[in-house]
Amino acid sequence: MRVVFMGTPDFAVPSLKALVEAGHDVRAVITQPDRPKGRGKKYAPPPVKEAAQSLKLPVLQPAQVKEPEFIEQLRSYSPEVIVVVAYGRILPPAILSLPEHGCVNVHASLLPKYRGAAPIHRAVINGEKVTGITTMFIDEGLDTGDMILKEKVPIFGEDTVGDLHDRLSVAGARLLVETLDMIGRGRAPRIPQTGESSYAPVLTGADELIIWDKPAQDIYNLIRGMNPWPGARTYLGEKMLKIWRAGVLDDEQTLACPGRVMGTVREGVLVGTGRGLLVITELQMQGAKRMSAADFLRGTPAPLGVILSNAPGKDGMR
Incomplete structure (x- = not known):
């Protein structure tokens, strides 16, 4: 044709x-x-x-x-x-x-x-x-x-x-x-669209932000859905932190402070969410290259107790 x-x-x-x-x-x-x-x-x-x-x-x-x-x-x-x-x-x-x-x-x-x-x-x-x-x-x-x-x-x-x-x-x-x-061959059907419809709007900057009040599974899905572009982001102090890969360590536990860095495990950095724990395994600090969480921790002390935020400068200890 x-x-x-x-x-x-x-x-x-x-x-x-x-x-x-x-x-x-x-x-x-x-x-x-x-x-x-x-x-x-x-x-x-x-x-x-x-x-x-x-x-x-x-x-x-x-x-x-x-x-x-x-x-x-x-x-x-x-x-x-x-x-x-x-x-x-x-x-x-x-x-x-x-x-x-x-x-x-x-x-x-x-x-x-x-x-x-x-x-x-x-x-x-x-x-x-x-x-x-x-x-x-x-x-x-x-x-x-x-x-x-x-x-x-x-x-x-x-x-x-x-x-x-x-x-x-x-x-x-x-x-x-x-x-x-x-x-x-003149055999193409024309099948009307029926049933429940939904809309997938273009991504905006707001879609990239991690809302730590959400369940760990939802945050994990967001991170997967932003890799390799444009990247799911949060903020560690004044610096943007992109999270490229993560896993759900627990999807049931309810924590008092979503976004708090809770500790480290062999796989990476543990962060509390609205329901469950997320383990960050690959990340990228603003101005730096992508790296495994393990490599990040070799050069940077674990920011235990710090609360990741959806805006710069809003982290802190609670």
């Missing part, structure tokens, strides 16, 4: 490569503009652009997808289908109606659950045991179009969002190829 592909982050790269390997005629790749990245704020291309260039595919990076000039350029490629995988922009009706077979999306959840921008993060943060991939025909709503195929993907107890992201991206690529095969 003649395909125009729209995608931006790492998640979309396996899908683009799978289309090419399956023999589809990818006429053009649309991705977001290069953005400043890192401490030096040098402009860096999106992962999809790098992948497209390695495959020698034409790349377009429009600032606005609603511009008539861009839409006419899309039309000139005569796509039979437009594939959208984590592009990051809402498409106008003029694009949705352009290809013969419509626009198809690969979404990282089992719709109608977790519609929106951050379905992988939210599934881990919420302690889900299963998520998956849905391919669907895009309509003018937010991830509300008719579904084509679904595939369940388990979430294991120690999965980070990075682990789950990688498995879902591979599953999504496989399901996309199967979906286009069905569309090409």
Whole structure:
């Protein structure tokens, strides 16, 4: 099939490569503009652009997808289908109606659950045991179009969002190829979304904060759901402390002072929560590199009795 592909982050790269390997005629790749990245704020291309260039595919990076000039350029490629995988922009009706077979999306959840921008993060943060991939025909709503195929993907107890992201991206690529095969043969179903829906809004800075009044299991899920990006954070005195890995040592004990550093064990640093004990096993102090809690303790005395906080300068002894 003649395909125009729209995608931006790492998640979309396996899908683009799978289309090419399956023999589809990818006429053009649309991705977001290069953005400043890192401490030096040098402009860096999106992962999809790098992948497209390695495959020698034409790349377009429009600032606005609603511009008539861009839409006419899309039309000139005569796509039979437009594939959208984590592009990051809402498409106008003029694009949705352009290809013969419509626009198809690969979404990282089992719709109608977790519609929106951050379905992988939210599934881990919420302690889900299963998520998956849905391919669907895009309509003018937010991830509300008719579904084509679904595939369940388990979430294991120690999965980070990075682990789950990688498995879902591979599953999504496989399901996309199967979906286009069905569309090409005129056998793709249109299954309306029914049942309970939920929304997975984009992450904000407030989502990164550890609220120590919550149960240890909830905090553990937050830490998993923020690794490798953007990181769950708390504050040790004036300095930000990112916690990258942890474990639940006890999920029943009720403590008088959530956030208090209670002691150390072989695995790391014990912190009280609203219910149970959390053991921090990998962390990163502001201005320092990521390290195991054991390495941290070799160079820094255990801050016993200190209370971790959700704002700088608010720790103390109680």
